Amino acid sequence: MTPGLEGIIAAETILSDVDGQNGRLIIRGFELDQLAGQQSFEDVTALLWDGFFPDLPRNLAPRIGAARSRVFAELSALDTGLLDLSPVEAVRALMGRLADGDDLDTALNLTAAPVVFTAAVVRAKAGLAPVPPDPELSHAADSLRMLRDRPGTPAEIAALDTYLTTVCDHGLNASTFAARVVASTQAGLTSSVLAGLSALKGPLHGGAPGPIIQMLDGIAARGDAKAWILDALDRGDRLMGFGHRVYRVRDPRADALKGAVRRLAAEPEGKPGRLAFAETVEQAVLDILKARKPDRSLQTNVEFYTALLLEALAFPPATFTCVFAMGRVAGWIAHAREEAVCGRLIRPASRYVGLRPRVAA
Ligand code: ACO
Numbered sequence: 001m002t003p004g005l006e007g008i009i010a011a012e013t014i015l016s017d018v019d020g021q022n023g024r025l026i027i028r029g030f031e032l033d034q035l036a037g038q039q040s041f042e043d044v045t046a047l048l049w050d051g052f053f054p055d056l057p058r059n060l061a062p063r064i065g066a067a068r069s070r071v072f073a074e075l076s077a078l079d080t081g082l083l084d085l086s087p088v089e090a091v092r093a094l095m096g097r098l099a100d101g102d103d104l105d106t107a108l109n110l111t112a113a114p115v116v117f118t119a120a121v122v123r124a125k126a127g128l129a130p131v132p133p134d135p136e137l138s139h140a141a142d143s144l145r146m147l148r149d150r151p152g153t154p155a156e157i158a159a160l161d162t163y164l165t166t167v168c169d170h171g172l173n174a175s176t177f178a179a180r181v182v183a184s185t186q187a188g189l190t191s192s193v194l195a196g197l198s199a200l201k202g203p204l205h206g207g208a209p210g211p212i213i214q215m216l217d218g219i220a221a222r223g224d225a226k227a228w229i230l231d232a233l234d235r236g237d238r239l240m241g242f243g244h245r246v247y248r249v250r251d252p253r254a255d256a257l258k259g260a261v262r263r264l265a266a267e268p269e270g271k272p273g274r275l276a277f278a279e280t281v282e283q284a285v286l287d288i289l290k291a292r293k294p295d296r297s298l299q300t301n302v303e304f305y306t307a308l309l310l311e312a313l314a315f316p317p318a319t320f321t322c323v324f325a326m327g328r329v330a331g332w333i334a335h336a337r338e339e340a341v342c343g344r345l346i347r348p349a350s351r352y353v354g355l356r357p358r359v360a361a
Pocket of ligand 1: 004173203204205206208237238239240241242243244245246293296298301302303
């Protein structure tokens with residue numbers, strides 16, 4: 001048996017290829033840097049979904065905008081009990097109310113939902129009313145506007161759009177595999193996306209960027225990166241934003257997002273010089289991990305610069321996983337459709353290593 005199914009091929013896909021040795025990510029025939037910051041999230045979503053919906057329009061943006069308005073109506077069911085949950089749990093609960101199906105409208109509703117629900121949950125927790133969507137805006141622009149009740153700057157909108165595209169799909173990661181398993185039972189897109197979101201929220205996957213802010217703040221407060229890092233490792237903690245199951249070199253998404261943070265050139269409130277400070281911490285972590293684990297190449301992953309980008313965009317750290325889901329939902333849907341159309345029920349076997357019934361003497 002291979003722990004964690006490392007290296008096991010469990011699906012064939014036309015959607016994306018993660019080349020861990022060379023640090024390359026290919027999405028439907030394009031290098032990541034041909035898409036991120038070059039094409040809108042809506043256009044890349046249409047690229048991912050091409051061939052999986054018979055009625056897929058060439059221009060998906062107005063349809064996703066209309067879906068944001070449809071999904072907003074669900075917020076009348078936002079009960080106060082949901083506000084005791086973490087943002088990702090509250091968003092998941094709201095998404096669980098969407099009808100299941102395999103059609104394009106279900107896919108569009110699921111794509112709109114994390115954007116609409118995240119903004120509404122953040123605002124409701126602060127005692128503020130939700131801001132209705134503007135279906136004319138891009139997904140990234142409307143996301144920022146609904147969150148803060150004011151338009152984002154062009155640089156902020158471009159940065160969020162780059163982020164959503166950068167994380168839209170990534171081979172058979174844990175959440176995508178979970179989504180494909182559910183899709184293979186023909187349960188429908190909503191069930192598949194909820195499975196993906198549930199897997200994403202774990203700290204070893206999409207739950208990492210929130211704790212990265214705590215790490216950076218903890219190191220800044222202590223004023224000694226090396227001591228903080230060594231203490232964390234001595235406690236047996238993993239350093240969030242480093243290491244990857246597939247990449248043995250630097251995650252190409254980390255560089256795409258580092259470029260986006262640099263172009264945004266916005267400092268989070270009260271944290272001047274944040275990017276330069278984070279680069280110093282990154283180098284300290286890489287040096288220490290290299291010394292501690294010389295046999296395993298542990299490099300910066302996508303989450304490190306995700307944390308910096310989303311912090312600069314003023315998303316609360318508790319919502320970072322929800323923002324990840326805003327982009328990755330496009331990939332979950334594409335994989336779920338690919339599995340439902342081309343796959344066979346996923347039902348692996350287990351080896352029983354428990355007790356056997358006693359044979360009567
Ligand atoms: N900090 C400290 N030690 C680490 C880290 C880390 N970030 N990553 C791996 N290691 C250690 C492991 O504990 C292991 O040590 P051991 O042999 O003494 O048990 C060794 O390095 C080898 O680990 P891998 O086999 O490379 O790790 P695995 O493939 O099982 O896990 C994972 C990959 C989960 C991403 C891991 O590197 C990790 O926990 N990173 C921190 C969390 C994180 O950043 N998650 C986001 C990943 S990107 C994404 O999902 C979108």
